[in-house]
Amino acid sequence: MRAAGGSGTAAGSTESDDERHTMTEGPNATTTGVPRIGLPARAVRTRRARGEPRLGAVAAAFTLAQLVLVRPDLGLGWDETVYVSQVSGHVPAAYFSAPRSRGISLLVAPVASWSDSTVLLRIYLAVLSGLALYLALRVWRGHFGPGVLALAGALFASLWVTLFYGPEAMPNYWVAIGALACVGCFLRARANPRDRAAWWGVFAGAALMAWMRPMDAVYVVLPLLALSVRRPRLLAVLGTGLAAGAGEWVIEAYTSYGGLAQRLSAASAIQGGLGWHLAVVDQLRSLGGRTLCRPCTGAAPSPVVTLWWFVLPLLAVLGAVVAVRARRALPVLLPLACAVTAAVPYLFLIGYAAPRFLLPAYALLALPVAHGLAHLVTAPAGRTARTVAVGLVAIGVAGHLAVQYVVLEHTVDGSAASRADWSRTAAALHTLGVRQPCLLSGYDAVPIAFYTGCGSAQTAGHDASTTVAELRRAAHRTSFAVLAPPGSRPPAYARTWPAEQAGGLRAYVAPGARQGR
Known part of the structure; x- marks a missing residue:
């Protein structure tokens, strides 16, 4: 067979x-x-x-x-x-x-x-x-x-x-x-x-x-x-x-x-x-x-x-x-x-x-x-017992599906809100003259860089890929901004740069590399 x-x-x-x-x-x-x-x-x-x-x-x-x-x-x-x-x-x-x-x-x-x-x-x-x-x-x-x-x-x-x-x-x-x-x-x-x-x-x-x-x-x-x-x-x-x-x-x-x-x-x-x-x-x-x-x-x-x-x-x-x-x-x-x-x-x-x-x-x-x-x-043996079993399982599955839908809706709404924030920050950075070719560093720089069309580089953390000296040099040859949440200080090399509001963040834009507003 x-x-x-x-x-x-x-x-x-x-x-x-x-x-x-x-x-x-x-x-x-x-x-x-x-x-x-x-x-x-x-x-x-x-x-x-x-x-x-x-x-x-x-x-x-x-x-x-x-x-x-x-x-x-x-x-x-x-x-x-x-x-x-x-x-x-x-x-x-x-x-x-x-x-x-x-x-x-x-x-x-x-x-x-x-x-x-x-x-x-x-x-x-x-x-x-x-x-x-x-x-x-x-x-x-x-x-x-x-x-x-x-x-x-x-x-x-x-x-x-x-x-x-x-x-x-x-x-x-x-x-x-x-x-x-x-x-x-x-x-x-x-x-x-x-x-x-x-x-x-x-x-x-x-x-x-x-x-x-x-x-x-x-x-x-x-x-x-x-x-x-x-x-x-x-x-x-x-x-x-x-x-x-x-x-x-x-x-x-x-x-x-x-x-x-x-x-x-x-x-x-x-x-x-x-x-x-x-x-x-x-x-x-x-x-x-x-x-x-x-x-x-x-x-x-x-x-x-x-x-x-x-x-x-x-x-x-x-x-x-x-x-x-x-x-x-x-x-x-x-x-x-x-x-x-x-x-x-x-x-x-x-x-x-x-x-x-x-x-x-x-x-x-x-x-x-x-x-x-x-x-x-x-x-279950017998029509009645089987009907009850089917009914209970059906109720359980229906309740399960309802819970999954509610959690999914909550998750999608929360994710959409955070991603919309990144998009707004990217739009604000464009108005500040941060446009391709450009580079971002700092808070949430990886996703915001993608939305802005820029590269990203960090000097610490899981995504550390460069040094402070390299970022200083990059500030003179490309459009570069450092992002920081409200109330926090930027890295030392960016503290003298002009600070602008970019969505819910502060953007410290290198003055010598702006693309022009």
Whole structure:
């Protein structure tokens, strides 16, 4: 017969228990979403075809929700300006600090290299993220039924953090997609070595993760590496994928950061020093819509906002228990294990939080969670009990969606306000004669420089890239301004320069290099 997850024909001796104990909906199936071994291949293909519209609908709804709720005209955030500036033909490249990887810069290059339109970039990323979600979910058709897969995709896509970062020029969503595809293809290749598409999927998924965030990729694939110890071909494909994705980052470590060890050390220092840090509470505080929680102080959001975060692992464990009892544990336990290893560094090893860090864990957890929810609505015996179970789950999901929408709206409004402030400061700087070619330093100089069309340079902090002496020389040959918040003093070399109001900041403009008002 045709293998459940693959495209080729597998001999009976290559079929694993994972293929025999599968999950489905219907008279010719077990409880997990894939037809029984004796179901004709034509029926398997027909059933898969029926599931395609559901996955397509989830992906299309995800794309549409991004365009409607996040809005394409939302300005670029701080980190986005760094990534986009690397490939933009309209602004100088911002300093690229040690932890960053150039994967997202290359992903946006087809648009950002020739257009400065944020609207066009957002639409491009929204469409691309929806298509990527569809393809990543499709990988799992051999292990879960179309209903469970569509539910998993909807749960992940409806999180406010997923909707917010889908159209953003940020790497975390793409690590999540790579993780989802890599783990699914790993299961397919393990069950059917003749499935060529699965082998390529393992390579591509690992490469995509490492291309975006090399260290995240390593944490995600740890359980896969453990299962590959006695399977050298799988181990080689995984390793080759990681090496292909991280190759540029490693080469750049030697060309620009003094070596791999030095880059890793610098990256750790920028992240506050990797080590034991209990960041669980910090992540909890960030669930209210704080895109970066550093320092992470203040009260946690309302329990109504954070309830889903506590329910998530319970439902994932339920899905795992159901899968173990059905004797097809691996397709549920493996994404659960990878979700745990993906989350560990951001819950226990860094001293601050950002909700986007956990996107790969959320994507992988969506599968066992959907499996658990499907069990809740199908397991009760009797029509009345099942109706009650369906009603309770529906109410819970509806409440969850309402909370996610409220938090998303709050996050979008707050982000739009800060980015509008940068835009106003940039407009004020233009009236002060700070125009291309120009240079900014000081408070919020990195994003404001992007909005102004200038380069940025700092002498201290995570983005330190120059010296005071070099800035003094730059003040005589280019349009240069130092930004400072109200009430603070500028650096010594700029204290004699004329101070002007620029939005909510004070701009100290080098008198000898103004472009003229």
